[in-house]
Structure formats: structure tokens, C-alpha cells
Amino acid sequence: MLSQAVVEDVLLAALETGGDFAEVFVEDKTSSTIQMLGGTVDTAVSGRDFGVGIRVLNGVFAVYAYTNDFSRENLVKVARNAAQAIRGQQFDHSIDLRKSLITPHHEIKLLPNDVSKHRKIDWMRRAHHAASNYDPVISQTRITFLDEEQNVLIANSDGLFVEDRRVRGRMVIESFASRGTEKQSGQYGPGAHQGLEFFDELDIERYARETARTAKAMIDAEFAPSGKMPVIIDNEFGGVIFHEACGHGLEATSVAKNASVFAGKLGEMVASPLVTAIDDGTIQNGWGSLNIDDEGSPTQRNVLIENGVLKGYLIDKLGARKMGMASTGSARRQSYQYAPTSRMNNTFIAAGNSTPEEIIANTEYALYAKYMGGGSVNTATGDFNFAVREGYIVRNGKIEKPVRGATLIGKGIEVLQKIDKVGNNLGFGQGMCGSVSGSIPADVGQPMIRVSELTVGGR
Amino acid sequence: MEMIQFKDLLFKRGAAVGFSDMEIYFQADRDTTVKVFKGEIDAYNISEKAGLSFRGVYDGRMGNSFTEKIDEDAIDLLLKQARENAEILVQGESEEIFAGSEHYVAMRDEAEGLRRATPDLLIETAKQLESVALATDPRIDLVNYCMVINSESELTIMNTKGLNCHTKSNIAIAYISAVAKEDGDVTSSVKSAFALKDLGEIEAEELAKGTAGEAVGKLGAQTIESGLYPVILRHDTAASLLKAFVTVFSGESARKGLTLLQNRVGEQVTGVNVTLVDDPHRIDAPGSTPFDSEGMATKRHDVIRDGQLVTFLHNLKTAKHFGVESTGNAHKSSYRGTVSVQPNNLYIEQGDQSLEALIAGTERGLLLVELQGIHAGTNAVSGDFSLFCIGHLIENGQVVRPVNQITVSGNFLELLNNVEAVGDDLYFNGFGRGACGSPSLKIKSLAIAGK
Structure with a gap:
């Protein structure tokens, strides 16, 4: 991608004005997106991203610059421009880059560029057929197939020089049900940090039928009730609750500024003792997994909360400097166009002891969120919200009827403290997480949980 | 390699491998971003990026590809990928390469002030924003985000049918988030402002005070009883709601059967007091452009006039599908994207009542000042x-207390059929094409979930 000699020149130029750390991130990515509508391909585009990000730190001050003109002359110029913002003590640097090889933990067999578009379309057609044949009420399907191969080179003035290849594939299946002027949808988006053999092994039909089933269930549903009530949230993408309500508040981005409700609470009981939560960037072929993070540090399994006690944060190099704590291998960025910052990889609530059947059977009245949609959080106040994609009313230990249009709102710490049941069916769901360093793939996960009280916004 | 040389070589080799009409779309951006935290520069980013997308007709179908690496090697990859992408499309309804409009509105370049704004000036503005916000009220605990961006973008579209369009746009954006604390209660407020000519258009003092004041104003908020309430959507919340539902008016959604206004052109779809306009030439709006992403001259359109749906927004492909003219709303999110449909500056025409008058005319209701999770909850x-949402309870025409931990729900089309009064305070949400604007709207009744 770039030679060691060029990288060295760029790093030295970046440090000319007295910066104490410089980093180069080179990215060469090919990606392809195919969208199929109602069984025929509607759009297809593919291409190549290529650029270089240069970061200079001086204490906790950070300068970031990027370019896609990768000539040595331009890179040195960009590095010098960035350095202009640093007014530190100048001294002679010498940089000793040592190329390190990483051990790939995520087996990748079929590279996206070696798989014909026709094969990708076959996988998509299977999803379309399974969904559209599920029921006559299904009026439309939309299947999006995304794959990418991202090659990165990360080098810094501490001597790091490392390359990595990340390969991901994902198929987002959406089914739409229509009745009169009403429309409802269901969605599933399985994906992995893996070669496209992932799709050979995937039960595509099961996921597709599930999206159709959701759409059908919701078109026949009445609006969810409003007010405070117990809420049961099922596994897999249900983990978005922890991701939004707590995960973002544990990132150094907000903790270091003391702008998180979790700042200064290490060692304190912040959740129900039933809750253990983990962010694990090492899960084999996990959607949010990486061999190394975007600063070149190996990813880790980070315990965030253990039996209700706050154990750790998610920290990148700059956050580590600000907080006086070690990096947790959590630096991520969408591309070379973003400075890295602390982010989640695969975040989940660990499995508990209750079976899902027991939890429902022991609930007098609750909203049961079988599938969750997206959500967001204000990390400063802890206010979160997220959408219920498929909901039901549970009454007297039984699922009574489907309900649609529900939103769950609350405050991060409060919801953690109100978790009174944790199931044993841990599962993961794939999502894209957006924050200051862009949109990145991340897994959310949890077993079924019950929250004793949440505000449900219905009608 | 010079762009003209690159284009000529690309079109030549493209023709040799079987492409008929071909086009390049080249975008180059330069941004400077500064963030300030506690009086110090927290981040300083300089970026220059450029990318090129190629599309060409191969065997009657349009193939798309893109690259950020622009050198001779890129040519073969662009052609190979575009061909592969064309081959999997179905022949028939297809995009087309456009030869150009007869007349384009001349957009005056008045951004010299922004181009001259130095990084130091951006830093100064950001520092001023932060210090004013902190000084506004002792309960302001922190300005957790304070950023100023100055950005320039150039776009060129050239094709084998002779089209050659070029435009340059500049915008500076200031963005501030303030956190207020009192008695264990934490609130925040986020506001932004933009400048199209000179950084001075951003009224830093007013923006900072407004943000701080709003955060403080939310302190002590309580929930309210669930029920139906008259609701005033302040202009910024109304604009963000319109933005979330913008695909409702897209010819692309209509073509795919995914809009709730399906087959309703010419019908009364909202209350008569709603008029929705897309105006690509407003000098005070952030999404103005002389031509769309297919190179067609942009035009002002009524989308809804006095409640009647006049037209969907179209590009060439969706227009052809419905047998109408393109409205000049072809859009590419960037050189990475394919052509879709998007408004330029879509806004609800303002009425004649001030926000104060809307409040004064409300016996009991809610004023909503913040909506969260727009993409998840719509x-x-x-x-x-x-x-x-977060807002304030109105009683007897007066704002009486802040309200939090509530949701507002309804249906967008029903909402537009239940507008009781339209404010006189048009405000645009968003930066760049696709900006949506609205005045404050008073809605007869919306469902609020609280306790």
C-alpha cells in the first residue's frame, strides 16, 4: 500500500512542530452493493475507496488530516499542514518502524471479488422467493447485498507498522405487507466478518420467512398502548437496548469529558446484580470483530459490567491519555476520513438462568418486544429511545395479541437497575452503529430480559 | 493525471469494450473542522477528498462504478465493475444519460468570505460559542460538543452526449451542545447554524445563548399524563419530522410502491393550509443547486399546493415510469451512490402567526422543542x-413547565391533515441538498405517552 520509507517520511513530517505521537492509516477498500426489489435487481454499484489519514497528537491535543492523493510529496505536505496546528517543543525524532504480523483470528475463505455477481443474486433470489411466497399479504420485498474487502496499513511513531485485511458480507432482507392503504415491514440483516462462504452456510429461507412473518403480524396488529409498564425484550437485536442505553455512555469519547452518566462510577453498582455486560472484539467471525482495532491495537474481550458493578470503559489511545487508563483495543473509524475514537465491537448482556418460556409465564402484564428496531441515546443525559419492530401484549403469563408502533424510552442507568429477569438464550444481531467516527459494523446481543418498568410510547 | 485526460481515455476505452453513452461525476471536497473543549482546541481536522463515479450504458443497461484512486489503472477497474453491474440488471426501464438542459440558472458565487476564513477564525468562533454558553447561566455545567466546520465542494458532470456541468458550493456550520445540571437533574440542548457567504452570518452569541438557555429551560422536567394533546411543533422539530418522511414525496418510492401517497397525484392529501415547495434556487437555503445529479437544470416545484398533491419529485427514470417530465431532483448521495431522488430545499410554506401567538392561542397543550431517535422511531x-420528545406544557396560553420522558406518536399524513395553524418562522434543517424546512406548526391533537 505504502512503503515503509514513505510512511517514515510522513511520520517525521507530522512530528516536525513538536507533536509527541504521529500515526498513518492507509485504507484500500473495494465494496459492492446490489439491491433487489421484488425479485429483480434494481441497483448495483461497486468501487474502490483509497485514502490516507494522518494524525498528530501533542498531549491530549489531536490534529487529523486526510487525503486521497497518495504521492509521497502530497502526503508529506498534508502531514506538515496538520503539524502547523501543533505548537509543541521541537526535538529530533527517529522512528524505528518494526513490521509486525498479525495472526488472523477470523477465517476467510471466499473473497467477495472472487464470487460472481450471479452467485450473489442467487442468494438474494432465495430470500425474495421465501419472503414473497410466505403469504399473499406480502406485497413487496427488498433485498440488499453488501460486501467489502478493506485492507489497512496502520503505522505510528512508536514503531508500529501493521497491515490487516477485513472482509465482510451482509444481506439485509425486508418484507412489506400491504392491506388497503396500510403498510408494515419486517427486516433481518445477517452478516459476518467472514468470506462469502457465510451465505452458503446461512439458512437464508428462515431469515426471509421471519421478515415476512413480522410484516404480516404487524399489519394485523392494533396500536401499542401507552404508559409505564413492564417490558420483555427478546434476544439478538434486542441487545440494542444495552448498546444505546449504556454502551455509548461507556465510550471514552463521553467519559473523558465527564459528559457521561457513567463517568466516575467505576466499582459502583450501576445495574441490577443480574446484569453482566461485555464488549468483545474477538468473537470468531463476529460482524463487529477485528484482529486489530483502527489504531493497530489487538482487540480484546472487555468486561464492562459484572454482576451489576461497573468494571470498565471502552478506550482508544487519545481517550487513554485523557483518562490516565490503558487502551482497550476499542479504537474504530468508518474509514480514513475519520479520526479513530472509542467505539463498541460486539456488545452484549451475558446469559442468565431463566428460560424465555419461564419469563413469559411468570409475567402478569407486559409489552413483549420480539424484535427491536433502531434507537439512539443522548450520552450526556442518558435519555434513550428505541423502536419496537414486532411487539405483543403479554397477559397472565400468555402472549395475548400483536401490537405495533411502540417506542421504548427511558434513562440508561435506570433501565439497567430495573432488569429483573435475564434469560438463557443469548443471541446476536447485526447493526450499523453511527457516532463521531462514522458508521461502523457492530453486533448487539442479549438473552431475553425483562425490565420491571419502562415508558412505552404507543397511541 | 488531469481530469480531462482521464475522462477522454476512460470514454475511449469504454467505447472500445462496448459502452455506448458514458458519464463521469467528479466531486472534490475540502473541509477544515475545529472542536473546542474547555477553552482548548479539542480536535483540528483538515481534509481533502475527491472521488469519481462512472456510469455507462452497456447492452442497454446502465452500469455504475466508482473510485477514489484516480490513475490510469483505475480506468480498467471502473469499466470492468460497471460492466459486471450492468449485466445483472434487467433490460427495460433504465436510467439514461442526459444531453443537457437549454438553460441553467446562474447561481452567484458570493462565498469569497468563507473561502478567506482562516482556521484561526474558526477556532475563535468555536471558543466564543463555548465561553458565551458557559457564561449564560451558572447551571450550564459543560459544553460537551462545540464544533465549527468550513467546507468547500466542487462537482463536475461530463458525458459523451456533450453535457458539461460544473458547480462549486461553500458552507460553514457551527454546532454546539450544552449540558445543564441542577439537583442531580441533567439536561442538554443541541443547536446549529450555517453560513453560505461569510462566517459572520453565524450569530455566535445568539446561538450559544439560545443553546444554553434551552438546556437550562429543560431542568426540572417531569412527565405528564398520557393522552391526546394539542401540540405545537417548533420549527426545528417540524423540519426534522418532514425530513424523516421526505421519501413519501419521492417518485422513486412511488415507482417501488413504497409511499403512502401511492396513486394520489391530483388528490387532496393534506389540509388546505399546507403548501409544500421544493425550491432549488433560494439564496438563504443550504441545498440550492443549478443542476441535479443527472445534469438537468433544477426548477421550483409545488409538491403540495393548498393540500393537493401536485407532483412527486422525479429524476429521469422515475419521470419516464410515470410518463411525466423530470422535476430536476436526481440525486447521488456522493460519487459512491447511484442516481436516486431527493429534494433540493423542500419546505412547508410559512403562515402568518408567530410562535408566541401560537402559544398564546393554546389553552392546554404541549410545545415540543426536541425529538430524538428520528430514524428509529419513524x-x-x-x-x-x-x-x-422533550417540550413544555402550555396552560392558558403560557409556557408553565418543562416536560420530559414522554413520546409523541401519530401518522405523518394525518398530522398534515390536522394542522390548526402555521407559524411565520420558516427554518431549514440539514446542510446541503436534501435540506428540509418548516415553520412552527400547531397540530390539533397528537397522542402523548407519559405516565
């Missing part, structure tokens, strides 16, 4: 929304 296909 369903653009069904029109349904259910959103976390």
Missing part, C-alpha cells in the same frame, strides 16, 4: 411515528 412507508 416508519416512512406507513407514515407512523412514535418519538421520544
